[in-house]
Amino acid sequence: MPREIPRIEIPHTDLWAVLFDRKEKPFPDSQVIYQCPYTNRKYTFSKLREATIKFGSGLRAKWDWKKGDVLAIFSQNCIDTPAITWGTHWAGGVVSPANPGYGVRELGHHLRDSGTKALFTQKHLLPVATKACSEVGIPHNRIVLIGDERDSSFLHFTDLQDPSPGGEREKLIPEKDLAFLVYSSGTTGLPKGVMLSHLNVVSDLFMVDSNEGTILGWEGDRVLSVLPYYHIYGLQCLVHWPAYAGLTTLVMPSFDLKKFCEIIQNHKITYTFVAPPVVLHLAKSPIVSNYNLSSLRMITSGAAPLTKELIHAVHDRLGTEVKQAYGLSETSPVTHMQRKWDKGLGSNGPALPNQICKFMSPDGHEVAPGKEGELWISGPNVFLGYHNNEEATKACKTEDGFFKTGDIGYEDEEGNMYITDRVKELIKYKGFQVAPAELEGILASHELVADVAVIGVEDKERATEVPLACIVLKEGVMGEESVEKEIVWWLGERVAGHKRLRGGVVWVEEVPKSAPSCASGIGGHIG
Known part of the structure; x- marks a missing residue:
């Protein structure tokens, strides 16, 4: 039988309401939530709330935005992204983040498949953005810039803000209406649209907070935001959760080791979420020795596995604790997370609340505790299905609501999960x-x-x-x-x-037609 996992109360509401309609919160409205370390431009909580309403009201008034309309964000990390995201939700829209590294072919697929009505991007990405939009029929006046750079030929998102917003925000059904359409690569070709409802995202937000909220506090901690916002890991942990927890977050457009270290040193960063290559830099790069990183007390790493040796190397060098997490786009994303770095060292930690996790044999039977099997997960964080792809949805979701992750692993006696292999060929x-x-x-x-x-x-x-x-x-x-x-x-x-x-x-002289396995130790991924 699956291990019993604790339960927490999750409100039956949409994401905007969870963040901005709550009666009580532990931090003041003047708390800075997002800050650019280069320009010092920032959003306090009150300014953030105001910006979402002005933007959502403007979408509705100037563009006749309808419930379910899709807005794509094709951008590097930007402190404007949260306001645009939740302003779209205020108006009942769906947000679909796109990788800024996409070429025209990939972005065109994303826009066409998602049914995007408008694309928000940055000036340096306009060559790809305009060509892709042209190919899929998105008009020039629905390509909008965000960030500090302007171009007189294009609207800026602030042009859409309603200075005197009116009306009520769109009423949403949390378990049915989509908050996000994120794209996740499958084994058969171009990425598939993962449909995440408001309840999916809110559930996982509260699940993450049940762990991270016991570790961090808004008065003493400062977070460095370097994971990409177009990726569900960064979206949940570095866009949604800081606004819920009231944490000041310094936002980097993309990773650069020297700037990463400078920001930690200059802004006394205490915590960050990263992927393993960053941990490798912190353990081995000589550049790190040029900076005082003593404020950085903890890191959570996801997206790929970390060895015990690498975790110890960072702790020995910097005194920084490195813990691991696991999740997938289809689970909104985080399902497992360590609370203490040295408890279940090398594992992804135990399952977060409100889920059922079981390990299954190839013939569909649950394996004995401690034995390897494919991880199946059910819970309120499990996605609704793949957009316009019923066949793929049926292939990975059971009739009783379990998502087949495609990852092979097991649990130890303490409930810590270890991923050891992969069914999928990704x-x-x-x-x-x-x-x-x-x-x-x-x-x-x-x-x-x-x-x-x-x-x-x-x-x-x-x-x-x-x-x-x-x-x-x-x-x-x-x-x-x-x-x-x-x-x-x-x-x-x-x-x-x-x-x-x-x-x-x-x-090679010939390609074997029975596909070899490419998997090699992929525990600890969020993606």
């Missing part, structure tokens, strides 16, 4: 999912390629898996270094950065 590069089938489909169209298989190989220096292509060249083509470089470059021009062939190319 490659996990620094927490991002890479579908071999997608890369194979693109590479097969190259004029020199007769056949191809893409697999994941472990890169110890990067502490991650990387894609490697096994290629059969067309007759008469020699497998020279120049050909490899040309193919690697050619693919890199057509895919987002995390999908590039960092593992390189190997020449």
Whole structure:
């Protein structure tokens, strides 16, 4: 039988109401929630609430925004993202974050599949954004800029804010109405839209708070926000949760080790959520020794596994505790999280409240405690299904509501979960999912390629898996270094950065038609 997991009370309401309609909160309205470390621009809680209402009211008044309309955000991390997100929710809309590393092909798929009505982006991303919007029929006046840079040819999101907002916010059914449409790579090609209801997201927010809320406090802690907001891990833990908990969060557009260390030192950061490559830098990079990081008392790492040795190396060097978490886009995302770094060391910790987790054999039977099996999860945080893809939904969700994660693992006697393998053929590069089938489909169209298989190989220096292509060249083509470089470059021009062939190319005479397993120790992922 599945282990009994504690339960907590979760309000039956939407995300905006949870954040801004609560009668009591432990911190004042003047508390700074999001701050840019470079410009010092910031949002206090009261300004954040006001901005969401003005933006939501403006959407409705100026664009006749309807319940269920989708707004996509194609951007690096920006302190305007939360206000735009919850303003869209205020008006009854759905937010669909898109990876700013996407090329035109990938962004076009995202916009077309999601049914996006408007795209919010940044000035430096306009070349990709405008071309993708043109291809899918999104008009020029529905491409809107966020952040500090402007362009007179495009609206800025502040142009849409209603200076005298009126009307009531849209009434939502928390368990049915979507808050987010996030995109998660499957094994069969382009990413699938994961439908997350307001109740899914609110449930996981309270589940995360039941753990992290016992560790951090708004008066003494400052958080560094570096995980990407377009990824469900960053969205939940660094957008939603700081606003709920009242934590001041310094927002980095993207990761840069020197700037990361400078911000920790200058702003006395105490806590951050990261992916394993950041932990590797903190353990080994000589750059870290140039900064005083003594304020950083704890890190939570997700998206890929950490070895015990790496966890100890950071603790020995900095005195910083590193704990791990696990989750998936389909679970909103966090399902497991350590509370103490040295309890269940190397595990993802125990399951968060209000879930049922069980480990299943290939023939669909629950395995004995301590034995390996595929992790199945049910709970209020489990997604509604894949957008426009009933077949994929049926393949991974059981009739009684369990989500088949595709990850193999077990629990120890204390309930700590260890992920040991993967059923799915996804490659996990620094927490991002890479579908071999997608890369194979693109590479097969190259004029020199007769056949191809893409697999994941472990890169110890990067502490991650990387894609490697096994290629059969067309007759008469020699497998020279120049050909490899040309193919690697050619693919890199057509895919987002995390999908590039960092593992390189190997020449083979034949591609086996029974797919090999690419999995190698992927515990601890959130993605």
